[in-house]
Amino acid sequence: MASEGASIESKEWTLDPETEYRFELDPGTSLAVKLIRGHAEVFGAELAANKPYLFGSECKAAIFTWRGYVTGQPSTEYVSEETPMAAYANLHIAFEQMRVRALRDLRGSPVPEYEREKSSDPPRVLLLGPENSGKTTVCKLLINYAVRAGQGWSPLLINTDPAEGGWAAPGALSAAPVHTPLPTCSPGNPLGAAATSAPTALSSNALLPLAYWYGHAESKRNPLLMERIIRNLGENVNDKYQVDLQGRTAGLIVDTPSSFASGPGSSDERQRLIKACVDAFKINVILVVGHEKLNVEMQRTYASRLTVVKIPKSGGVVELDHLYRERVHNYQLHTYMYGQIIPPPPGISSASLGGETLSDLVLSPSSTIINFDDLSIFRIGAETMAPSSALPIGAARAVSETQAVSIDPAQPGSGLLNAVLAVLAPPVNTDESERYDEEILDLPISGFIIVTNLDIPHRKMTILAPNQGSVVGRTAVIGSFEWQE
């Protein structure tokens, strides 16, 4: 196996069965990996032989092989023999069993005697775990294995971690059906990419997420809003399952923020959000990644109605600091606007990003000047808000957590400059009588725009939008994310 490195020299690695090659890239470097012989996969997505795969934007990943196989000059690289992949594979098989039973049930095929008492519920999995436990990676792996099974499964991947962003920008909670393996090449789009106007070979690079805007990185900032969004997502997922009975059999996997597992917030709040997920998505399996106490807690609360399984944490998980996460948010917004751009290492003339040609992943956003009145901008809740529990007894908020407050761009200190705004989908009911006060909380996101300039005297602002579509007359919501190129 070989690869070609960030510096011009290339290095060949031979991996023994069930080992993985791990690497961590420094900012501004990239790595190309080419599979020369055998089979290998990156978080469950198989590599095609003899195609250079690019990694960049401080990507930290691992190339695993079941049967021996791999490859650069990353800042850290090593081969690990201890991986929890066997356990993950068992999970996959267990979930596949649930899927085939669900499909059998749907098709009304005969059920053998010994299978009678088995449930025909498809796997609906919630992943919980502390920070840096590899939750998202496990989700991705399980999803990738499911779509690779060759059975046409397209499970839903639901991201409830606002810091992660997923296909949208950070600050959003989203759900998308996955049809082909999710590539890994950059933390800029950890779960594949949302659809663009470019032709893409992999549907994972053209996902159709349903996203709601939370607007902050931490779930404790506005748990009420978070809960509402989770329930909104759940409702739509269930609607989708009503329509698509066969799609339902593939199940779903919910990734969660680490704050669900532990953290300074009150335990009640965590429990409430977990419960919101369990109810909204009709969870029947909870996976707890390497957290004994949480496992016990979940067993106690949910063991009567669903399966709680503790799964091992991979030794390859990297401790991520706050600054790294900040940079990842920047990568994600850059990727949203400009597409995935990773300069290949010298000596690599053409490579692919998870099987995609590079040129197709470059996007051109559009910068336009609009009037202040063209866009109605809101903030949900007050700008800084202490949790309700922290308020003095008897004190009421001036602004409730879920109240939409209109923002006037003409006011100094509106906080709009460089802010990431979520442009909401137009309301379904155009009939005024059907509208309601908090409707803005229940509208999904159409896309994101950035305010790059404010011209208060002329009441105009410059916005960077992902495409040329007009945002005039739309509603946008601000969060706490900012982005500057």
Place this chain on the structure above:
Amino acid sequence: MYSQQQYGPPPSFQQPSYGSYPSYYQPPPPPPVPVYQPDPVTFRRDYSNQLAELKVNSRPIIQNLSMIAQEFARFSEIVAQCLESHIRRVPQWMKLPAFYLLDAISKNVYEPYARNFAAFVVPLFLETYSQVDQSTRSKMEEMLLTWRTGSPAGKELFGVPAQMAIERGVWGDGASSSPVGRAPSAGLPAINNRPAQTNSFYSGSGQITKTQVLTELEFTLNQKERALQGNLYDTTLQTHISVLHQLRKLVEAGVSQEELQQILTQLRSLVRSVAAPTPTPAPPPPPPAVAPSVSWPPAQQPSYPPQQPTFPPAPAPTYPSFPTYDNVKTEPPPSVLPSASAAASGSSAQNSILSLLSTIKKVVGENGTPLGAGASSGEDVKLEPPPPDLERESSRSYRDAILMHDVKLSSTDIIRKRPDVVEFLYDRLAAQCKQCGIRFPDTVFGKKRMEDHLDMHFKQNRKANQNIGRGHSRSWFVGVEDWVHDVSVDVKGKGREAGARPMNAKATAAAEVAKRDADLRAQYVVVPRGEEANPVACPICKEQFKSEFLDDEEEWVWRNAVLKDERVYHATCHAEAATGLALRLRSELAANLRSHSNTPEAASMGSVAAARAGGVSTPPPSGLKISDALRSVSLSPSPESKLVGTKRKVDDTDHSVSDEAEGTPRLKKMALTAADSMPQ
């Protein structure tokens, strides 16, 4: 028929109509963007490595290898050498797939490979033929038959001498007792010098074995049945098949040498005449690096005439008296059928099928056998086995396999067990897309999906090539309704076509725009009394209103009109001006002018821009001409040349508006609106 169909770069891939001959080859999708530019040594190593994986008859591997061969036609000799040594070296059970690869490359790429392969194909084929078991032999025979018409021109794939040498080696010519032992190359010059003999070779002046006839019969029959699958109601085909079934029964029962020959002749002329009328796509130009072929004349000219029926077709009235045929015949005589394929296969096919019939009649007549099997063979035709539900079949077997495993969802159990996940993720999915690594089961159903998947790559590549230089951008996310109703079933397994869903969103957007437009157009203003004769123009586009009589209102009205501030505007013009759409259109148009300045559209763009400028500044008389020019541009049938092609929304608007009956020149309107609204 089959050879032309699969050859060349057709716009969409069709299932080639082979019989039991494995259907692995279709024209490979165009080569992907080359990811590496190897030197000959690297290429040789890589290619033989990949070749080494060709152990079973795997369509994806063959397809991939032939794609590489196509891509690196400049290394054709290396490919040929690798392939030859591979076939010679591998154990006999691995030889057939390699021959399929040779076959696929020769037919699909043809130049320069067929020429390269011709150098060694005869000894290689015969040597292999002598080593393999009976079932492989019959597969090879089937393949050999397709080589007769395998070239793009419908001629022998490797030239007449090679074809004859192989066929002689395989079926013998009655003289040689040990065909394999013969040195075929020694015989070649002689055959070449005696063209008259080629004819007798094919029509079989020597011994025709029953096996040979049966093989060819079987082959033709399979081919027909395949074709029938594609077109269940083709009655001509059905008739052909029933006749062929009968023929097979006859031959199996044993007929004289003379009859064998007649049957064979008819059979071949049937195959040829069916093959001939299919339009042959022009072969792709040979790679410039390849020197023009010198040693290739045999394939360019027919060196033996197509077989003609050697006896007149039986007169139609005679066959109703033939009882067996009546049993078999489920449809009226083919000659009166208006079926599409009857037309396509041409009258020669009709003739030869009639001849075949008469052959049967003759044979039966001579033997005096009543052909008791006739009725059952008729049933054979009718009892087409229903196509099994492959999808369910495959998911059933997957279910059984996955449920075999005893894995409990518990913290201890998942750690303890050694899973056999490799079986499910790799072994059961033997077919892999070499472009993106996605795997498919090596079953009929899986192959079908893999084909779809490769088609998708092909389309994407083509689209990407067409789009070069055009900017892409992130789409808006879909709305809740679209998301909920985006059902997974129809996109199963394959990477779906990019834009399939966005298209839907696009379509809804277009529908909305169209509806809004229609609403606007439905508005009207009653023409004031006495004003009917006075021309009134819209202040925005300066077009005159056309008055028409509205029966419901019993009034003369202006359609698509709205009264604002005591002035009458076109409703559409007014709406546009109000939304600022015109402004945006204009700026985008300008942007397009810049970004497309070196595309072919540039010329027309330029003239439009000029015309537009003229339209703004010149008085109405000359404006008339300009508007004509504009109309021709804005109604141009090619969406590619749309000025606003890259902007979806605007494009849609433009479409719907340019559909309007009056054909108001759109750009002019736009420009003027812009001009009107600019001053503020």
